[in-house]
Amino acid sequence: MTRTSGFCARASVSALLSVGLWLSASALVAAQDLSPVPIIKAVPSVPQQLDHQTKYEGETSSFIANEQASSxxxxxxxxxxxxxxxxxxxxxxxxxxxxxxxxxxxxxxxxxxxxxxxxxxxxxxxxxxxxxxxxxxxxxxxxxxxxxxxxxxxxxxxxxxxxxxxxxxxxxxxxxxxxxxxxxxxxxxxxxxxxxxxxxxxATAEDPLAAVWLAKNSADFGPWVITEQGFVPGNRITMLPNPNFWDTAHRGNGNSLIVLGVPESATRSQLLRSGEIDFAALLPFQEYAELKDSDTVDVVNCVSGARDTLLLNYKDERLANPLVRQAISYAIDRNALVQGVFKGFGKPAVSGIHADYGVEGLKPYIGYDLDKAKKLMAEAGYADGFAIKLTISPTRPGSHAEQEAVFLADMLRQIGIAAEIELVASGSTFSERFFKGDYDAMLYLELPAFADPFYSLNLMNHGSSFQNSFKYANKRYDELVTEGLHLKAEDTARRQAILVELSEIMAENPPQIYLVDTGIPLARSKKVAGWEIQLHNGGNITAYKLKKTE
The missing domain is CATH 3.90.76.10 (Dipeptide-binding Protein; Domain 1)
Structure with a gap:
């Protein structure tokens, strides 16, 4: 496996802070009691372009797009x-x-x-x-x-x-x-x-929607401005205040928001611990656990509908076999994952619906049973197992991906499945591979934007979903999810019945192998106040409201 080279933390941060930072007086109306300062966050990767409508790069784009707040x-x-x-x-x-x-x-x-x-x-x-x-x-x-x-x-x-x-x-x-x-x-x-x-x-005749210009510049009504001079694709984005921003009453004292692409999680953690940055996204769980003892960093575990999952591509007839899918699920010791990888920042998945949604009456069909897994492999005709490639990326589900993959490979080896781990460092490349369905198996993060089980169930597994790149197909599943999306809020009995039936369908033929129902740990500087979570994943803070002391 190859790794991206390290990041020269101190020199690069210092250089960024000394170049191109300005702030108009009008943008500081709400923060006159504090000196203007940069807000800096480090993320695993920065997008290659800024036109999120034309090319959305998954988690990599979300670190930027949600800060723009032009909705x-x-x-x-x-x-x-x-x-x-x-x-x-x-x-x-x-x-x-x-x-x-x-x-x-x-x-x-x-x-x-x-x-x-x-x-x-x-x-x-x-x-x-x-x-x-x-x-x-x-x-x-x-x-x-x-x-x-x-x-x-x-x-x-x-x-x-x-x-x-x-x-x-x-x-x-x-x-x-x-x-x-x-x-x-x-x-x-x-x-x-x-x-x-x-x-x-x-715009031009060849580019009527100005996608080329928007790939390197912003032109919206949010709190920040991005210009081509402040954008280094894949490396760094410097956002400067919109001097005409309408909501100055809630504006903090950030004279810029700098987003650094720092692939190495240890470097992101060190920068946060040293006080050189204010927020570090998607750290390994071990580092979150260690940062809890820091005098300069706050660590919180936010609730979410997020789940680490193992995607198995239905284009591979071996992996499309329901017995093989059940065998793989039974071979995975999720308690070992929670303790060994997640360091307690999560709980074992027990059904096809995240436990934090609180749906009653669900059968906890997911469990660890190695003997049953071996019998299912034999029944499927694969008693001797087979080889697959397991594609992973530190950008999704996060920097713990490699450790989790090693755990999974060891567990699958016990039922004869040899999983070769393929590491994809680039978030953009990993996202492209996912959407194209270019994988045998993929360690992924199911991260619903909206906290509702029907959104989650529709997001990944519905036959028409853009995220169903593994090609799960079940007509009854689709009918039930579609009905659920259109239920009136007060129709709670029917909602409950649909979710129970959907869980039963997923028990018989798992669309994904659900691994861990995880929270969203956030590590942030104690110098900064006013944090607000607009989306429940690792990088979505609303930085324009933050107030930072030196």
């Missing part, structure tokens, strides 16, 4: 435990306006109407209008399979021109049938609202 809505975590860390937001009730000032739903369920906030301007001085919103949403639906999945598969937006301009400050999004996710997807970062006037000034 109509956001999660309201003000009443949730520890800024959303200790309590997952409800997808229907814990929402707040962002670029939208308010919203309403048609009594007949035919459309959602958004009233836009007045006086919102981009860094280029252009005020946001309904034209910007429609152009941005239309662009996203054209460019992004993720957004098409959210709008047309998970939800039932009108496929023919769903976004209507009512007046310069009002839009309507038309739907064929309401779901519980109709509003929450306007929190998702790829539904980014652009300054269409500025973007289109960079």
């Amino acid at each position: 109509l809505l956001q999660f309201d975590v003000s009443e949730l435990s520890n800024g959303g860390c200790g309590q997952m937001p409800n997808v229907q009730t814990n929402l707040r306006p962002n670029l939208a000032e308010s919203w309403s739903v048609d009594p007949d369920g035919k459309f959602i109407e958004f009233k836009l906030r007045q006086g919102v301007k981009s860094s280029f001085g252009n005020e946001m209008t309904a034209e910007d919103v429609k152009w941005s949403l239309d662009r996203g639906l054209k460019q992004s399979s993720v957004l098409r999945f959210l709008a047309f598969d998970m939800n039932s937006y009108r496929k023919d021109d769903p976004v209507e301009i009512v007046d310069p400050k009002t839009i309507r999004v038309h739907v064929d049938k309401t779901t519980i996710f109709d509003l929450v997807i306007f929190h998702w970062s790829q539904f980014q609202i652009y300054d269409s006037k500025e973007v289109l000034s960079h």
